[in-house]
Structures are given as C-alpha cells and as structure tokens.
Amino acid sequence: MLNTFILSLNPKVSYLPENDKIVLQFRDRKLTFKQPTIGFRLALNSLKVGKGVTKKELINLVQQEDGICGLFTFNSYLQKLISLGWIYHSIDSLTTAIPLAEDYEFLMPTIDWQKTSFTLSRFAYLHQVNGQMILESPLSKAQVLLHSGHSLAIIAKLAQPQTYTSLLQEFSTLNEAKIKLFLNLLVATQTVNDSSESQLEDTLAQWDFHDLLFHSRSRKGRHNQPTGATYRFQGKIQPLPAVKSSISSKIIKLYQPNIKRLKTKDISLTEALETRRSIRNYAQIPINAKEIGEFLYRTARVKQIIKSKQGEYTSRPYPSGGGLYELELYPLIHNCQGINSGFYHYDPLAHQLCLLSELNQDTEKMLKDAWLASGKHNQPQILISIAARFTRLSWKYESIAYSLILKHVGVLYQTMYLVATAMNLAPCALGSGNADLFTKVAATNYYAESSVGEFILGSNPIVK
Ligand SMILES: Cc1cc2nc3c(=O)[nH]c(=O)nc-3n(C[C@H](O)[C@H](O)[C@H](O)COP(=O)(O)O)c2cc1C
Known part of the structure; x- marks a missing residue:
C-alpha cells in the first residue's frame, strides 16, 4: 500500500519533445528545457503518462540515469512545475488535488x-x-x-x-x-x-x-475559470434587448428638463460633491411629478441607441460595463404631488412611468423595510428599487457578471446623489433589501430579474 503522493502532470499541459529541448505549455505560459538529460526526459514521461508516479520513483529514475548532479537540477525543475500549478497530487483511490492557479x-x-x-x-x-x-x-x-x-x-x-x-x-x-x-x-x-x-x-x-x-x-488569482468578455452564449441563446419594453398599459408621461438650460443654471460639480449628504427626513410638502421627471431624466434615461454586430447598446447619464445597462428602475411612489401612489417601472427610452400595481400589503412591507434600513426616520416619499436583468451581462461576461452589477449599482447611486443634490432633494442609498419580495411585487423571475439595490428620495426639509 502506498504511503506517499502520486504525482502527475496536468493533462492539459502540452508536451513537445524535440532533439535538443522540451517545451511544456499551458495556456499562455511556456517552459523550455534546453538539452534535457535522459533522466529528466524519462521522469517527465512518467509524470505525463498513465497513473502517475511517486517522488521516490522519480528520484530513483533520475539518479540512475543522470547521477546525483542531475538529481539536484531535477528537484528544482519539479518545484518549478509544482509552483506553476501543473502537478497534481493524488492518493490512489481516494482523492486528487488539482491546482487552480500559479504561485x-x-x-x-x-x-x-x-x-x-x-x-x-x-x-x-x-x-x-x-x-x-x-x-x-x-x-x-x-x-x-x-x-x-x-x-x-x-x-x-x-x-x-x-x-x-x-x-x-x-x-x-x-x-x-x-x-x-x-x-x-x-x-x-x-x-x-x-x-x-x-x-x-x-x-x-x-x-x-x-x-x-x-x-x-x-477576481483573478485563485481560480482557473475564463474571466471577462467571453461571449459564451453567442449563437446559443439570444441576448436580451438593450431596453426592457414597457410592461403596463397605464402610463404616465414624465416631465423632461431642458439640459441646455441646466448646464448654465446648475450648481457646480464641486458644490454638488461638497454639499451632498444622505437625508432621511422630508419637508412637509412632498416631492412632485416634475421633480421625479427631472430626476429620472438626469440619472437614468436612454440618450442614444447604438447598433453593432454584437447587438444593441445604449448610452445613459451614468457609465456601465460594455454599455449593456442591465439595471432597471422601479419607483414605488408613496407620497408625491401629481402622481398617484403605486409601484411603477421606469421606461428609460420613452421616459415614462408604467404602473405595475397599486399600493398593497407587499408594497407596504417594502416601504417598512426601507424605513427600518434608513434608521426609522420619515416614511420614504419615493423608494426606488434597482433591479438587474442578470443575463444581459452574463451573456457576455463570465466570472465577473454579478460583481459588475454591484459596481453599476454604486455608479448609479452616486449619480442619483449628485443629481438630487443639484435639485435640492433628499437622497439616501440603502444597503439592504428583499429580492424575493421585489419579484412578488414586480412579477419578475428571481433568477432573470430581481432587486440589487434601493434608493430613497423625497423633498428636502432644508430650503436652500
Ligand atoms: C452603498 C451604500 C449603502 C448605504 N446603506 C444605507 C442604509 O442602509 N441606511 C442608511 O440610512 N444609509 C445608508 N447609506 C448612506 C450612508 O450611511 C451615508 O452615505 C454615510 O453615512 C455618509 O453620510 P453622507 O452620505 O451624508 O455623506 C448607504 C450609502 C451607500 C453608498
């Protein structure tokens, strides 16, 4: 019975023996051994073929052919192969340790x-x-x-x-x-x-x-999975459209601000950055329809649709990896002058709200969760749930899709904070929310589209 590990070369390492050298290659890493000794050739061969070999067997093999000097070089080569993650360690019928990374x-x-x-x-x-x-x-x-x-x-x-x-x-x-x-x-x-x-x-x-x-x-470093834009579903599954189509017949057209005018009238970027605060209390007079329209237009509207070989992209006020814009906004209007209370989807292309449901027990629960998360101050006037159409990103990106989504939520939060500050509204990001409750209210599938962030908004009690 063996009481030592069995070593073998990762079968995906390609092995090119030539007269005066041996080249080993795995992915973009190449190792060249010039003028390899007979013992080293034999040792590599036993690591590569069959069931593997113990270190003791390798040492005997090398020592027999190359003598004690060859053994010293062989040991350093073997250590190099192990540190590159190219050597498996096995215990016959029990287990095999497969390295996933270099170092x-x-x-x-x-x-x-x-x-x-x-x-x-x-x-x-x-x-x-x-x-x-x-x-x-x-x-x-x-x-x-x-x-x-x-x-x-x-x-x-x-x-x-x-x-x-x-x-x-x-x-x-x-x-x-x-x-x-x-x-x-x-x-x-x-x-x-x-x-x-x-x-x-x-x-x-x-x-x-x-x-x-x-x-x-x-993150890269300790796994061996493909990472980044691999387009693994291209030709197999249709990508999601760049913009989610309107899902309700009850539509409210929103106010569109004049961006040209805002460019001259707005506070400066430094002023917005320096005065931005999270505000969880509201003025007596609630936020109004015009303000909601301006806020959504300045943070999240579709500015342009771009067509390419890989599909459609959009341009919006905040940046997004690959221009894919998987995030969807769902304002829960609780107290707003000029817009009936209810749970809405924001259509960023037509710049309109689509009513999905009246207030009910579930929307009350959402509001209560947001109120608790924001430290039990005023009930939010507006609670914006931010949901992700996950496969819009994972169709293109591998290993990083969900982490990108969370980065996008952060990017959108800051855009919302700055626009709310410029408009003298009361903004506050939230760090937790209930994705299952969201899917119940929005009638979406948890795995296809569920909430990944929440933002509360209202009228600012501090008049500037
Ligand atoms: C990602 C994120 C999550 C947050 N979550 C909450 C939260 O759940 N409840 C809350 O009251 N404030 C939340 N905040 C607001 C922070 O508490 C606030 O930004 C921080 O205290 C700094 O204060 P300031 O925004 O007024 O500068 C969050 C902010 C961010 C960016």
Whole structure:
C-alpha cells in the first residue's frame, strides 16, 4: 500500500519533445528545457503518462540515469512545475488535488499525530461538477477531487473536530498511512485547518463564507475559470434587448428638463460633491411629478441607441460595463404631488412611468423595510428599487457578471446623489433589501430579474 503522493502532470499541459529541448505549455505560459538529460526526459514521461508516479520513483529514475548532479537540477525543475500549478497530487483511490492557479504551494505540514485536531474549514464546500464531487475553498488555490465514498465520509466526519486516532477508529477498513496522507493533503490545500492555524483568525472571522467565495471567484488569482468578455452564449441563446419594453398599459408621461438650460443654471460639480449628504427626513410638502421627471431624466434615461454586430447598446447619464445597462428602475411612489401612489417601472427610452400595481400589503412591507434600513426616520416619499436583468451581462461576461452589477449599482447611486443634490432633494442609498419580495411585487423571475439595490428620495426639509 502506498504511503506517499502520486504525482502527475496536468493533462492539459502540452508536451513537445524535440532533439535538443522540451517545451511544456499551458495556456499562455511556456517552459523550455534546453538539452534535457535522459533522466529528466524519462521522469517527465512518467509524470505525463498513465497513473502517475511517486517522488521516490522519480528520484530513483533520475539518479540512475543522470547521477546525483542531475538529481539536484531535477528537484528544482519539479518545484518549478509544482509552483506553476501543473502537478497534481493524488492518493490512489481516494482523492486528487488539482491546482487552480500559479504561485501554488503544496507544503507538507508538520503534524503531531497524537495531539492535532482537524476540522473542515467553514469556507470549504462540496459540489458536483461534471459528475464528480469536488471540495473547494476560497482559502485554497487547489480543488480536491473526491473519488470515493470513503473520502466523502471522512469529509463529513470532519464537520466536527477529529484527531487522527478518532478517524482511524471510525474508518478501520482504511489503511493508516492513507488516512494520514489524506489529512496531509487536506491541510496542504487549506480545506482542513489544523488547530495550529490561527495567524489570520481575527481577519477571517470577519469574512462571511459567501463574501469570501464571491471575492475569490470574481477576481483573478485563485481560480482557473475564463474571466471577462467571453461571449459564451453567442449563437446559443439570444441576448436580451438593450431596453426592457414597457410592461403596463397605464402610463404616465414624465416631465423632461431642458439640459441646455441646466448646464448654465446648475450648481457646480464641486458644490454638488461638497454639499451632498444622505437625508432621511422630508419637508412637509412632498416631492412632485416634475421633480421625479427631472430626476429620472438626469440619472437614468436612454440618450442614444447604438447598433453593432454584437447587438444593441445604449448610452445613459451614468457609465456601465460594455454599455449593456442591465439595471432597471422601479419607483414605488408613496407620497408625491401629481402622481398617484403605486409601484411603477421606469421606461428609460420613452421616459415614462408604467404602473405595475397599486399600493398593497407587499408594497407596504417594502416601504417598512426601507424605513427600518434608513434608521426609522420619515416614511420614504419615493423608494426606488434597482433591479438587474442578470443575463444581459452574463451573456457576455463570465466570472465577473454579478460583481459588475454591484459596481453599476454604486455608479448609479452616486449619480442619483449628485443629481438630487443639484435639485435640492433628499437622497439616501440603502444597503439592504428583499429580492424575493421585489419579484412578488414586480412579477419578475428571481433568477432573470430581481432587486440589487434601493434608493430613497423625497423633498428636502432644508430650503436652500
Ligand atoms: C452603498 C451604500 C449603502 C448605504 N446603506 C444605507 C442604509 O442602509 N441606511 C442608511 O440610512 N444609509 C445608508 N447609506 C448612506 C450612508 O450611511 C451615508 O452615505 C454615510 O453615512 C455618509 O453620510 P453622507 O452620505 O451624508 O455623506 C448607504 C450609502 C451607500 C453608498
């Protein structure tokens, strides 16, 4: 029975042996070994073909052919391949650690087998990918393939702290060395934290599981998924239109301000930036229809439609990744002079409000949530839910679509703040809202379009 890891070369690494050199390539990374020795050629071949090879077997092979000097060079080459993330570590029938990124380390921990207690990291998660069970964690630069029921059962047991001895008792049919090796692999891939790991305790304690996973998957560095504008659904699924069409027959045409006139009459940018504040109380006289019209026109209208080979884009007052503009505005008018209360969709092309529903129990709940989130000041006069048509972005962008959406919400918030300041209205962004409640009120599908932000607006009690 083996008591050491089996090493193998990532099968996606291309291997080009030539007379006086060997070139290895993976994605845009190339390694050239000039005048490779026979031992090195044989070692690379065993890493590449078949079931893999142990380090000891590799060392014997190289030493036999190249002598002790060749061994020194081989060790540094092997270390280079590991740090590039090109080498898999396996324990025959149990598991394989697959590196996901460069600057990879697979460090064998020093473990006191009598005392150390092992627990699955709260950041680790199991999921099925292409019919295989995979253990991953945003703390790790590797994914751990679990090949057998035994490895899955050990992982389940590690939900509670375990010692090597307790695992041995529980899994008595497994070889002792194999259990040790498996624990070594789990610690080396940061999926299990032994009790000595505490350097970053305070920092990690303040990360939610989903936040750290989102951070690690939407930034490059510790995953191997395609990132950016990959157009993966082109030719398979139709992209969503640039502008969502009107969804109601009850329409209110909105006031359009004269932008030319505003350019001369408005406060300066510095004045707007310096005086902008979050205001959660309102004047006795509520906001009016003209102000809502001007506010929406200046923040969110469609200024232009642009046609291209990849589809339609729009131009609006705030910037948006790829000009895709997935965000939709849904004003809940609670108290506004000149517009009946109700839940509306803003049509940014026709610059009009489309009534979706009268006030009801659910819109009351939305208003109450916003009132609570803003510190129980006045009831919001207007609550604008910002929803995202998710696939408008994910049709084009991979790995970063949701993070882009949240960035767009921030961009829109600041545009709203500055316009509200210029208009002497009372603006306040909100950090939390109920996406399920939104879908109920807006009659949208949670996965296709649901709320990602909220903004409250009203008349400013401070007259300037
Ligand atoms: C993304 C974001 C989320 C916010 N969430 C809330 C919130 O839920 N409730 C609230 O009362 N204010 C919220 N605010 C407003 C902040 O509390 C406010 O911007 C901050 O205290 C600074 O004050 P100022 O805006 O008056 O300069 C939020 C602001 C932003 C940008």
